[in-house]
Amino acid sequence: MVETKKLAMVVAEGTFDKSMMPFIMGVTAASMGWEVHIFFTFFGLSILKKGAKPKMGGFYRFFTGMMENRMKKVGLEPLKEQIETARELGIHMYACSTSMSVMGVKKDDLVDGAEIVGAAKFLDLAADSDVQLFIG
Amino acid sequence: MYERPVINTIIEQTYIIGDNMEANESLDAVGLSCPMPIVKLAKRTKELNIGDVLELKVDDVGAKEDVPSWCKNTGNEYLGMEEEGSLMKFYIKKLE
Numbered sequence: 001m002v003e004t005k006k007l008a009m010v011v012a013e014g015t016f017d018k019s020m021m022p023f024i025m026g027v028t029a030a031s032m033g034w035e036v037h038i039f040f041t042f043f044g045l046s047i048l049k050k051g052a053k054p055k056m057g058g059f060y061r062f063f064t065g066m067m068e069n070r071m072k073k074v075g076l077e078p079l080k081e082q083i084e085t086a087r088e089l090g091i092h093m094y095a096c097s098t099s100m101s102v103m104g105v106k107k108d109d110l111v112d113g114a115e116i117v118g119a120a121k122f123l124d125l126a127a128d129s130d131v132q133l134f135i136g
Numbered sequence: 137m138y139e140r141p142v143i144n145t146i147i148e149q150t151y152i153i154g155d156n157m158e159a160n161e162s163l164d165a166v167g168l169s170c171p172m173p174i175v176k177l178a179k180r181t182k183e184l185n186i187g188d189v190l191e192l193k194v195d196d197v198g199a200k201e202d203v204p205s206w207c208k209n210t211g212n213e214y215l216g217m218e219e220e221g222s223l224m225k226f227y228i229k230k231l232e
Binding site for chain 2: 002005024025027028031032033034074075076085
């Protein structure tokens with residue numbers, strides 16, 4: 001039996017590219033049998049809001065649609081489906097409680113399955129992980 | 137006559153390694169980019185029986201390193217791969 005590895009990610013930005021990365025990485029890790037924890041904080045929190053449609057950063061926001069089409073062509077699903085896949089694979093998605101207060105985000109605004117935690121809980125999980133990544 | 141060496145025999149199924157590897161299951165991930173071939177591979181492997189050999193067809197270059205890594209992480213056996221132009225065929229035996 002292979003030992004289960006653990007991946008912990010922090011997502012601090014909410015642009016299109018930074019919303020896809022944690023799910024691509026997370027879904028891959030879960031497919032390899034890893035346990036996955038993703039902590040969405042600051043602008044990253046917007047990714048966990050229901051119906052979120054992140055745009056590319058800065059001037060590139062005008063090319064978001066083009067990017068989505070290109071990703072579709074190579075078999076990558078849009079954010080909504082990625083979140084569903086993540087949920088099916090048992091990936092843990094955490095919303096930062098402080099960011100929720102700062103951004104005025106309520107629990108009902110978040111996608112199903114999102115758990116609200118503070119920094120201490122996430123650090124506890126991260127300390128116990130084999131791989132820690134920061135996406136920001 | 138040349139006989140190809142038999143590497144494993146499991147209930148009426150014989151897997152042969154030689155010029156061509158033989159599989160009893162197949163998965164087509166041509167046209168898909170990382171990580172979709174791996175995601176599909178993981179899903180499909182769940183449905184297989186222990187000892188089954190899966191042939192995975194991919195044309196994403198990243199798969200060359202990804203598939204062996206996936207096997208190492210999931211405890212399945214990587215039997216090898218064949219290349220036909222840009223098409224790669226991986227052979228994976230389900231162990232766990």
